[in-house]
Structures are given as structure tokens and as C-alpha cells.
Amino acid sequence: MKAAVIDAYKQPMPVLKQVEIPTMRSNDVLVQIVAASINPIDIKTKDGGLRMLLKYEMPMIMGSDFSGVVTAVGDSVTSYQVGDAIYGRVQKNRIGTFAEFIAVDQADVALKPTNMTFEEAASIPLVGLTSYQAIHDIMKVRPGDKVMIQGGSGGIGVLAIQIAKNLGAYVATTTSADNFALVQSLGADEVIDFRTTDFSEVLSGYDFILDTRGGKTLEDAFKIVRPGGKVVNIAGLPNARFGREYGVPLWKRMAFGFATRNLTKLEKKTDVTYTFLFMKPSGAELEILRQLIERDVIHAVIDRVIPFDQIDSALTYSRSGKATGKIILKMTNQYNQEAAV
CATH class of the missing domain: 3.40.50.720 (NAD(P)-binding Rossmann-like Domain)
Structure with missing residues (x-):
């Protein structure tokens, strides 16, 4: 799979590389990522600004939250099945959503709001x-x-x-x-x-x-x-x-x-x-947010959607501080809203 990888802290930009699809644990779902959002914590992590709290082994795939489609489930997974459209924020020791696939614990995800596109849903979790x-x-x-x-x-x-x-x-x-x-x-x-x-x-x-x-x-x-x-x-x-x-x-x-x-x-x-506040991933709270979204209480605000292969420009724009709402990376055009709800 293609992934945005850094080999050392303070690397100016990640490099798009072909890497192995993540290995699943028994409680994991394997997700084909459709969209991911860029957050300030992603840049702080890349630049080493959070090393007092979090220290990652290199090379490291960037990215914290996502929306996508379940392509496989672990032996202990009971909440989701192949084909489900979900969204989530991965645990801090399992980041890597700037990639085509991610393995994530079923407890850290929820079904994607039915009235949101994948891009809109990816803007929500973190x-x-x-x-x-x-x-x-x-x-x-x-x-x-x-x-x-x-x-x-x-x-x-x-x-x-x-x-x-x-x-x-x-x-x-x-x-x-x-x-x-x-x-x-x-x-x-x-x-x-x-x-x-x-x-x-x-x-x-x-x-x-x-x-x-x-x-x-x-x-x-x-x-x-x-x-x-x-x-x-x-x-x-x-x-x-x-x-x-x-x-x-x-x-x-x-x-x-x-x-x-x-x-x-x-x-x-x-x-x-x-x-x-050091936010904790929670599928249960994402489910609460999903219900609020489907009741039209919460709406997404997206500044722009940028193709994955233009991640450098997306990160540069994020660092500028000029974005209104979220910056979204689009990983694939394989799925659309109608096909995955």
C-alpha cells in the first residue's frame, strides 16, 4: 500500500512509499481509507514537538483520523463486518492514517454518519x-x-x-x-x-x-x-x-x-x-457524535479536499494557519456516498 512516511523527526515532508499493509490483531478491523484529515498534532508529531508525551519508532506513517470501508475483520470482532463504512481516531501508539489501509481496534471506530460524505466524516473524529x-x-x-x-x-x-x-x-x-x-x-x-x-x-x-x-x-x-x-x-x-x-x-x-x-x-x-486535554479515542463517543450529526445538530466545515499525492501542499497549507475548518486528504475515488452507506 501507499503511505506517507517519515524516517526521522523534523523531516521537512513525508515521502510517499510502498509499505506492507498493517497486520491485524484479533480485535481489529482492516480499513481501506477513503479520506483522512490533517490536524495540528500531525505536524507537531512529525516535528518532534510531542516527544515528552509520545515517542515513535522510525520510520513512521503519519496521520490520526480517517473514514473508510472495512475490508477484513479480526477473529474477536463482533461490531462490524466487511463493507461497513466507518470513521475513527486511532490510538496514539497506532497512528498511520495517511495511507491506503489501517488496522484499528473496533472500540475506536463507529459507523460513518449516513448523511455525510467520506470527506465530511473524515473531518470529525479528532x-x-x-x-x-x-x-x-x-x-x-x-x-x-x-x-x-x-x-x-x-x-x-x-x-x-x-x-x-x-x-x-x-x-x-x-x-x-x-x-x-x-x-x-x-x-x-x-x-x-x-x-x-x-x-x-x-x-x-x-x-x-x-x-x-x-x-x-x-x-x-x-x-x-x-x-x-x-x-x-x-x-x-x-x-x-x-x-x-x-x-x-x-x-x-x-x-x-x-x-x-x-x-x-x-x-x-x-x-x-x-x-x-489529551484526547482519548472512543468509538462510543463517536457514536454519540454520529447521532448528533444525523439529527443535523452538528455539521462539517471543510476548507478543502486535496488528493493524497499532493500531501506536501496540504501540510504546507495546514502549517500556514489560514484554513477555515478542516483540510482533507482524499485517498481513493473507489467509493462514493451512495455505495457505502
Whole structure:
């Protein structure tokens, strides 16, 4: 099969190579990938930016989430059969969706939403699970809560706004003026142009903030969250508490604690809880998202679809930070929506 492979961290671009189709485990389904999405974590992984959390053996196939069609099932698989159209986010130690096939545990996938194309479905798993776990699992948003979401027109933002609104929240977000209409159409109640306005100077009394930026933007989040509220971050640094929850060795927890000491001080000063979210694959939560999608509660936002053999241009565009919604790699034209639902 063809796959996008890197042979070392910080390699400028992956190389498309012919490699062996992955070996299946008893709980796995083998999937012919129809489409895969590009996420910031893919580039961070390639560049070695996550080595404190994840270290991969080389050569490594890139890619984290996908949609596709089941072509074989393991001996212990009971939930899926050959021909099923599915979507999923693979475990972090089994990445490799920038390829023509992937073997993935049946617990990490769900049936593809029937009202989405493969390209649309591929845009959902990583950002959908991240948003759901932040807003539903960690924040436990209830009707009337005030939620601020950074980067409302980005891959995470477009899903997070819709999930928060479905739970009854009042949602503020940041984006550029060009994308005001988009985020308002998704349900945002208050929109701030990050190019002209400092959100921390115009917002206050929020219950929760989902930070997708890190740095000063993350530190400013503590200015607008009420005492007892929560800041959930996906782009900054883990703290020592995160390390304990994930079974990280003591020396790494100490390093996390030192690196995030300013955030710990802000937690104590403001009585706001800081949580670094490292999303967990979950077929069960993908099934919840599938039901929301089929009820037209959640919609995909895709910037562009790019053929697999043009992956270099797709990664370059992703790194530019200009995408509105998701960038999708199309692996094959063999399947269409009608043939696989």
C-alpha cells in the first residue's frame, strides 16, 4: 500500500512509499481509507514537538483520523463486518492514517454518519472527540453556562461551538472579521475579532474557556473565568496533575510542573482549574457524535479536499494557519456516498 512516511523527526515532508499493509490483531478491523484529515498534532508529531508525551519508532506513517470501508475483520470482532463504512481516531501508539489501509481496534471506530460524505466524516473524529471531551466530559456544560472558545473558525472551534450550543451554553468566540458569518451560523452568540480586540478586556464572568492557542492567550484566559470555573487547553503544556492522571513517570511530571508553574500560580490566584486535554479515542463517543450529526445538530466545515499525492501542499497549507475548518486528504475515488452507506 501507499503511505506517507517519515524516517526521522523534523523531516521537512513525508515521502510517499510502498509499505506492507498493517497486520491485524484479533480485535481489529482492516480499513481501506477513503479520506483522512490533517490536524495540528500531525505536524507537531512529525516535528518532534510531542516527544515528552509520545515517542515513535522510525520510520513512521503519519496521520490520526480517517473514514473508510472495512475490508477484513479480526477473529474477536463482533461490531462490524466487511463493507461497513466507518470513521475513527486511532490510538496514539497506532497512528498511520495517511495511507491506503489501517488496522484499528473496533472500540475506536463507529459507523460513518449516513448523511455525510467520506470527506465530511473524515473531518470529525479528532476535533469532534476533542471538543466533546472538553465541553461535555470535563466542563460538564449545562444550559445557561457561559463558554468562551478560542479560534472559532478553526478545526476544533467549528465543532466546539456546535457542541456547546447543543448543550444550551452561551458561546463567545474569536476569529477574523472574514469568518464572523460562519461562526454565527454555527451558533456563536458573541464574536470577537482577534486582530483588533483583546478578548480579555471585553469578556468577564465566564464559566469555562476552551483554549486552542497556548502562550499569552492561555494566561489571559484566567482573567475572564469566574472563581470555580475551568480553563481547558489543548495547545499549551501538561501540568503535573495531568501526568498523574495518565500514569506519566515521576521525572516527566516534575518537568511538566516546572514548565507550567506560572499556570499553577494563576490557578491558585484566581481559583480556576487548569486542565490540559489529551484526547482519548472512543468509538462510543463517536457514536454519540454520529447521532448528533444525523439529527443535523452538528455539521462539517471543510476548507478543502486535496488528493493524497499532493500531501506536501496540504501540510504546507495546514502549517500556514489560514484554513477555515478542516483540510482533507482524499485517498481513493473507489467509493462514493451512495455505495457505502
